[in-house]
Amino acid sequence: MEATAVLRPALAERGRARILRRPSPGVLCFLVCLAGYLVAASFVAFTGSADSLAGDGVSRVAIANRILFSADPHLAAIGFVWSPIPELALLPLVALRPLWPALVTSAFAGTIVSALFMAGAVAQMLGLLGEIGVGRRMRWVLTAGFALHPLILLYAANGMSEASFIFFLLLVSRKLNEWLLHRQVGALVATGFYLGFGYLTRYEASAAAVGVVVVVGVATFASTGGTARRRIRSVVVDALVVVAPFAAAFLTWAAISWLITGSALAQFSSTYGNQAQLQTQGLGGNLTLGQVGGLAAKAATWTISLEPVLPLAAIAALAVIFRRRRWKALGVPAVLGAVMAFMTGAFVTGKVEQLMRFLIIAIPLTIIVIGLAVARLETSPSATEKRAGAQGRAAAPARGGARRRLGHGLAALLAVMAVAVSIPSGSAAILYSGFDTRQAYAVQAVLNQGHWTAAQRAAAIRPDVELQISRYMDSLNLPRASVLLDDFIGYIIPMTSTHPDQYVITSDRDFLKVLADPGASGIRYVLIPENKLIATLDAINRAYPNAYATGQGIGTLVRTFYDHSDDDIDWRLYRLVASG
Numbered sequence: 001m002e003a004t005a006v007l008r009p010a011l012a013e014r015g016r017a018r019i020l021r022r023p024s025p026g027v028l029c030f031l032v033c034l035a036g037y038l039v040a041a042s043f044v045a046f047t048g049s050a051d052s053l054a055g056d057g058v059s060r061v062a063i064a065n066r067i068l069f070s071a072d073p074h075l076a077a078i079g080f081v082w083s084p085i086p087e088l089a090l091l092p093l094v095a096l097r098p099l100w101p102a103l104v105t106s107a108f109a110g111t112i113v114s115a116l117f118m119a120g121a122v123a124q125m126l127g128l129l130g131e132i133g134v135g136r137r138m139r140w141v142l143t144a145g146f147a148l149h150p151l152i153l154l155y156a157a158n159g160m161s162e163a164s165f166i167f168f169l170l171l172v173s174r175k176l177n178e179w180l181l182h183r184q185v186g187a188l189v190a191t192g193f194y195l196g197f198g199y200l201t202r203y204e205a206s207a208a209a210v211g212v213v214v215v216v217g218v219a220t221f222a223s224t225g226g227t228a229r230r231r232i233r234s235v236v237v238d239a240l241v242v243v244a245p246f247a248a249a250f251l252t253w254a255a256i257s258w259l260i261t262g263s264a265l266a267q268f269s270s271t272y273g274n275q276a277q278l279q280t281q282g283l284g285g286n287l288t289l290g291q292v293g294g295l296a297a298k299a300a301t302w303t304i305s306l307e308p309v310l311p312l313a314a315i316a317a318l319a320v321i322f323r324r325r326r327w328k329a330l331g332v333p334a335v336l337g338a339v340m341a342f343m344t345g346a347f348v349t350g351k352v353e354q355l356m357r358f359l360i361i362a363i364p365l366t367i368i369v370i371g372l373a374v375a376r377l378e379t380s381p382s383a384t385e386k387r388a389g390a391q392g393r394a395a396a397p398a399r400g401g402a403r404r405r406l407g408h409g410l411a412a413l414l415a416v417m418a419v420a421v422s423i424p425s426g427s428a429a430i431l432y433s434g435f436d437t438r439q440a441y442a443v444q445a446v447l448n449q450g451h452w453t454a455a456q457r458a459a460a461i462r463p464d465v466e467l468q469i470s471r472y473m474d475s476l477n478l479p480r481a482s483v484l485l486d487d488f489i490g491y492i493i494p495m496t497s498t499h500p501d502q503y504v505i506t507s508d509r510d511f512l513k514v515l516a517d518p519g520a521s522g523i524r525y526v527l528i529p530e531n532k533l534i535a536t537l538d539a540i541n542r543a544y545p546n547a548y549a550t551g552q553g554i555g556t557l558v559r560t561f562y563d564h565s566d567d568d569i570d571w572r573l574y575r576l577v578a579s580g
Contacts, residue, residue, distance in 0.1 A: 026123045033147050033156075034119035040157035041111030046102075047446055055462070057159025061110040062491035064090035066507055069097065069500050071481040077507035080257040080266040081273050085201045086161040089113050105496045110159025117163035118156030122147040124170035125367060131177055132332055132368075133375035138415050145419035146367045150426040151306060151360055154443065161202055162360050168198035169208060170364065173335045176212055180219055180328040185241065188216070192242040196249030203267060204339055209246045211338025215331040216242050222327075271537055272488050274352070280534045283350050295348040302436075303344075303359050305429035307366040309418045316373035316414070329372055336365040356429065356436040363422075370418050441566070458566040465563040466492035469527065469571055472559070478502045482524040484514060486539040489529055489569070506539060515543055518554065519576050526554055530563075530570045548572055 023031070064087050067077045078087050093109035103109040125146050129139045146152060155162040171194040179187035191212060198205030217235045224234040254264040263269045270276065287295070303310065321329050340361045346352045347359070431447075433440040433455070445452055445460035452460060470493045473483060480501045487494055487505040494500040504514050504523065514521040528548045529535040536542075544552045551557060555574035563570050 026127050029126045029143065030119050030123040033122045034115060036147075037115035037119055037153070037156040038112065040153060041108070041115045041159075044157045044446065045106045045108040045111045047449065056161070057110045057114065058107045058463075058495070059491045060086050060159065060161070061090060061094065061104055061107045062487065062495040063087045064094040064109070065097070065104050065495050065500065066487070066505060067091065068094055070494065070508065071501040071504060072508040072510070074509070076260050076509075079507060080253075080261055080263070081270050082267070083161075083200045083202055084253070085197065086113070086164055089117075089164065101498075107159055107495075111157055114159050114161075114163040115156050117167045118152065121163060121167040121170055121364075124167060124174060125364060128170060128174050128177065128332075128368065129371045131174065131181075132329065132371055134371045138374060138412055139371075141412075141415045141419060142367050142371055145415070145422060146364060148419075149306075149363050149422055150430050151356065152363055154430065155357065155360060160357065162357060165198065165202040165204070166360070166364055168194055168201055168205070169335055169339065169361075172198060172208060172212065173332060173368070176215065176335060177332050180215075180331050183223075188238065188241050189245070192245035195242070195246040199246060199249050200253060204342060205246075206250075207338045207342035208335045209243065211334045213239050213243055215334045219328065219331065271539075271542070276537055277534060278350070278353065280536055281353070283353065287350050291350070292348055295350065295354070298354065299344050299347045299359065302356055302429065303362045305432075305435070306356070306359060306422070306426050307362045308421050308425050309370070309414075310362060310366045313366055313370045313373055313414075313418065317369040320373050320375075329375075332372060333365060333368045336361050336368065340365055354436070356439060363426075366418070366422070370415060374412075374415060438566075455566070458564070460565075462565040462567050463492050464565060465561050465567075465569075465571060466490060467496055469493050469561050469573070470496045472561075472573075473502065473525075473527075474498050476525075478524060481508075482522060484518050484523045484526045484540065488538060489535055490527060490571070493527070511539075515539060524576055525558070526574045526576065528572050528574065530572075533569060535569050547574070553577075 022028070060082075063077070063079060067073060067075060067087070068091065070077065078084055090109050090113055093103050093112060097104045103112075122143060126139060126143045129142055130136075134142065172191055175187050175191040175194060178184070179191060195205060195209050195212060198208060216238050220235045220238045221231050224231045257266055258264040261270075267273050268275055317329075317333075321327070340359075343352070343358045343361060347354065352358050429435055430443055431440055433444075438459070441455045441459035442462075445456040448456060469490075473493070474497055478499070480499075481504050483503045485493060485503045485505055487503070487507075494503045494505060497503070504511060504521070508514075510521070514523060518526060526540065526547070528540050528544075529538050531538075531541045531545065531548045540547060544554060546552045547554055551574050555576040558573045558575050561571040561573070
C-alpha cells in the first residue's frame with residue numbers, strides 16, 4: 001500500500017506530461033499549414049471572387065447543397081461525371097448551412113475542405129521525406145518549398161479537388177515505399193486502398209495504379225528466388241493484392257453509375273462529361289502533328305515555369321540512386337511520375353483543357369526527387385573499400401567525413417535554391433496571362449482589389465449574372481418546384497438562393513418529365529442560358545433549341561440578364577403561358 005501511494009503521484013505526473021507533450025512534427029506541420037491555408041481560403045471565399053478562381057470548386061459545393069437542400073434531396077444527386085469523395089467530404093459542412101449560410105453561398109465549405117486536404121498533403125510530404133532518408137533540417141526546408149509554392153497555396157484555398165488528390169497520392173507513395181523497404185503485406189494492402197480512395201477523388205489515379213503495379217511487379221520479380229514460374233506466380237499474387245482495392249473502387253462506382261444513370265463511365269459518355277465540354281470549345285478532336293508539338297512545347301514551358309529545378313533534380317536523383325545502387329528508391333517517385341506522364345500526355349493531345357492545374361503534380365514530384373538526390377541513405381562498402389588495407393581504412397574516416405560534409409553542404413544549398421527559385425517562378429507563371437489566361441486574370445483580380453484592368457474585371461465578375469438571377473428569383477417568393485433550371489452551368493443560382501427548393505434542377509428524379517411538359521408539372525418560370533459555347537449542353541437548350549431566342553411556345557419573356565464577364569453567356573427568364 002505504501003509503495004502504491006508513492007508511485008501514484010509519479011504515474012499521475014507522467015500522464016500529465018504525456019498529455020502536455022509537444023505534438024509530433026507531422027501534427028505540428030499539419031496544424032501550422034491548416035491555419036495558414038484557412039486564412040488564404042477565407043480571403044478567397046469572402047472577396048466575392050471565389051468562382052472566378054475555381055468554378056469547379058464552387059460547383060462541388062453546389063452539388064453537396066443539392067444533395068441536402070434541393071426540391072428533391074437525395075444522395076444520387078451527387079452525379080457521376082466526377083468522382084464522389086470531394087463532394088462527400090463537403091456534406092458535413094454544407095449541412096450547417098442553416099446555421100451559417102456563407103458556408104454554401106460563399107463556397108466557404110469548399111475552401112475549408114481543400115485547406116484541410118492540402119495541409120494533410122504537406123504533413124504527408126514531411127513524413128515521406130523522412131522515410132526516404134532526408135535529414136531533419138533539410139526535410140523542413142523541402143516541405144516548406146512544397147507548402148509555400150504559389151500553385152499549392154492557390155489550390156489549398158480555392159475548393160478544387162487537387163488538394164485531396166495530392167493527399168491520397170502521397171499516402172500511396174508512402175505506403176509503397178514502406179512495402180519496398182520492409183515487404184510487409186499490410187503496407188501493400190494499404191497502398192491498394194489509398195489508390196482506391198485516389199480514384200474516388202480523381203479518375204487520373206488510374207495512371208498511379210498502373211505505375212504502382214509495374215513497380216510492385218518488377219520489385220517482386222527481382223527479389224523472388226527460384227524458377228521463373230515461381231517468380232511470376234509471386235508477381236501475380238502481389239499485383240492482385242495491391243490492385244484489388246483499386247479495382248473494387250472502380251467497379252463499385254461504375255456499377256452504381258450504371259444502375260442509376262444507365263452509363264458506367266459518365267465522365268466519357270455523359271452529355272456533361274469532359275469530352276462533350278471539350279467539343280464545345282473546339283477541342284478533343286484529332287490534332288495534327290504540329291498542334292501536338294505546339295502543345296508539348298507549351299506543357300514543357302509551363303512545367304519548367306512552375307518548377308525550374310525539376311530536370312536537374314531528376315538527373316541528380318538518378319545519379320545518386322545508380323551510384324548507391326538503391327534501386328528500390330526508383331519506386332518512390334513512380335506514383336506521381338505516372339500521373340504526371342499521363343496528364344502531360346492528355347494535355348499535349350488535347351484530351352484536357354490547357355489549364356495549369358493539370359500540371360500541378362510537377363510540384364510534389366520535384367520535391368520528392370530533390371529529396372532522393374540529397375537523402376543520407378546508408379550505403380554498403382564498395383569493392384575498392386573492401387580491398388583497402390589497414391592504413392587505407394585508418395585514413396578513410398577523415399576523408400569520408402570531409403566528403404560527407406561537402407556533400408551535405410551542397411545538398412542543403414540545392415534544397416534552398418529549389419525553394420528560392422520555385423516560389424517566384426511559380427508566382428510569375430500563375431500571374432502571366434500568356435499561360436493560363438482564365439486563371440491569371442482571376443488571380444490578378446483577387447490580388448489587385450480595386451485596381452482592376454478590363455480583363456481582370458471581366459474575370460472577377462464571372463458569378464455576377466447568376467447572383468443577380470438568384471436574388472431576383474428570391475424576390476418573387478415562389479413556391480417549391482416552380483422554376484425549371486438546368487444547373488449544369490447555372491449551379492450558382494440555386495446554391496446562393498435563400499429558397500433552393502424553388503428550382504427543379506437536373507439531378508431531380510422527375511427532371512426529364514418536367515422538361516417534357518413544364519406547364520403540366522406546376523412550373524411557372526423557366527431560366528434559359530444563351531445557346532452558345534458550353535451552354536449548348538444545357539438540357540433546356542437541347543430540348544428546345546430556339547427557346548432562348550423566341551421562347552419557342554414555352555412562355556413569355558420576363559427579363560434578360562446580361563453577362564458582362566469573360567464567360568459572356570446571357571440568361572433569359574420566361575413565364576409559362578399556362579401560368580397566366
